[in-house]
Amino acid sequence: MNISLSQASQYMFAAESVVITGHVHPDGDCLGSMLALFRLFQQKRVKARLLLDDEIPSLYAFLPDLHEIERPIEPIEADLLIVLDASDIERIGKVREYVSAPVLNLDHHISNTGFADYLFLDPLAAATGSILYSLFRQEGIKPDELTATCLYTAIATDCGFFRYANTTSDTLRYAAELLDCGVQPALVAEALETKPASNIFTLIHVLETLEIVLEGKVACVTVASDVLEIGESTDDFINYPRSIEGVEVAIMFKQTDASFTRISLRSRNVDVSAIALSFGGGGHKRAAGCSIASPLDEAKRQIFVAVASALEEVK
Template sequence: MEVSIAYSAKLLKEANNIVLTAHVHPDGDALGSLLALNAYLSAQGKQVRMLLDDEIPRTFKFLSDWEKVKKPDSSESQADLLVVLDSSDLERIGKVRDAVKAPILNLDHHISNLKFADYWYIDSQAAATGEIIVKLFKEVDAIITPSMATALFTAIATDCGFFRFANTSAETLIFASELVAAGAKPHIISEHLDTKPRAVIEVLPKVLETLEIVDCGQSGQIATLTLRQEILANLRDETEGFINYPRNIEGVEIAIMFKEADNNIRVSLRSRSADVSQIALAFGGGGHARAAGCTVTEPLNIAKRLIIEAAKKQLAKGFKIE
């Protein structure tokens, strides 16, 4: 059932035992939204658990209470409400979907959302789920502490490229300003996010050596990076930002990064104006028009061929987003 922010607040108020979760491979929006909502609900005296079926990236371990996020275990537990954040598909929360039995409230901003929950509030115009949490806090007149403001600023800023991407709206900037007034410090947040381990910098030349360009004529170019397992072994999944290198090449319309795992290939898609969410959806993934992703259960060479062919078809449609 589609619900309003006010009804979402009502559901949270009526529930006492609440589980919060977000998608696997958590990014700044997922974690920032999760931690801020946990802080608010805990302050209201709720019994709150944060479950994620994945590790917390080193990059985000400056956020308060990240260590309270736990992995789901094999036992099944009950709750009054399971809140799924920043996830367009129930599969995206991994083992949490089977570990918790409760009505589901989904707060999300992905245009590809499958409306899988019992209750959902989806705002595809929001730059980040963090914006939805800000609206929720405004609805209930929540006091936003500096740590909550830091989490929410991180959520919003990371999902709109620190206010450089096309999803940045006037409301995005207003919310960011309010969060700074509440105690978020952008220079400290960006310092944490931009600092990389030495191993990441040292492996960058090897990553860039995998760059391939596919010329699609007047439609533009497709640029790819391929991260084999031997490269990823030294990175501990510290690959954030790599895809920006091919995306920023003059003439490139779609950038694709392939990450080789044991049994599948993780694919990240970025574009200037083509709708790459349609490519991701065709392979069971999702995301936004200019930033999407999926997982392909095929050998690397086949996965690359399939995704590149899909990207060519998307470019050939000539449909571009303003």
């Protein structure tokens, strides 16, 4: 059932105990939103727990209360399960099995499957963090500095630090207000950008795999399994093929193992979420992802066919 933000707020604050979760492979929007909402419940003295069925990338170690996030390992009683930034029930992993409560979903992914009992969906919001900050504003609550930092991180990371097409004047206005709450944007950006020196060597390796195909309209890089094993963050590397002149679709292949390949897609105009969906993935029009249970070469072949056909359609 689709509900308004004020209805979402009513459901949330009527509960006496809540569990907050987000999606596997958590990003800044997922984690920042989860932590900001958790801190709001704490402030309101409502019993809240944070559950996530995945590890937290060390990149986000600067966020407050991360240690409060638990892995789902046993049944949990609660009045409400709040699912943030996940568009599909599969994306919350084992959390669904362990929490038997009505589900309230706040999300901004247009691909949302409507799995929740109550859904507030704003596909025009740059981030789930923007939706949450709207909720703070609606409730007349000024976030403290650390909560504001969570919200700012959520918003800034999901719009590529205000460089992606989902950035609206409200996105920037919210960010401005969060700075007035004490956020230091350079500290957030530096924390997220700081990498071990070894990441530069990983980058060199990945850049050396650059391929430009389909008359220069498609560029891709590949993260081989031995590079993945090092455990370095490679998510941003797709920005390199993405920024090449004339490239319409950028792809990053990750050779998870000999028979499984993860694919990230970015585009200027082509709807890559449709391509990702056709392989069981999802995302946004210009940024999406999926997995293919095939070795790298076969996965590449399938993706190139799908991308070529999408490029044909926009011709």
